[in-house]
Amino acid sequence: MDIYRTDKFFHAEEQYRLDAGNVTILRLTLGRTGGKVKTATVGDSRARPAYHDYPKVIQAFDNAVRNVCGRDIPVYVMHDRGGRLFGEVGGSGDRQDFLEFLEKVGLYMADELGLEKVH
Secondary structure, eight states: OEEEEOOOTTTOEEEEEEEEEEEEEEEEOOOOEEEEEESSSSSOSSSOOSSSSSSHHHHHHHHHHHHHHTTTOOOOEEOOOOOOOEEOOOOOOOOHHHHHHHHHHHHHHHHHOOSSSOO
């Protein structure tokens, strides 16, 4: 798995994407007091595409969040501007907390989705 800094969203102060296998599965956007982790719907320019089965990746995300947190945390399911489904969780915390969460959730998801974790 690889975590890359990105600039896809103009509104986020700091942002990252997590790739597993040959696809992007998660995004992290950070602000002043917290952030959001969400499933990817579209790949970055000249980067890996997003995982194509949105319901499947959202279910894997929901399972991973529950597993990592040890309790039922609501994953909000929404549509992006292109009408594609994505799942999202957010909260307060610092950059390091969110990067660690992103990695743990990504590892769990990669296992569930059968994606390679090493490049």
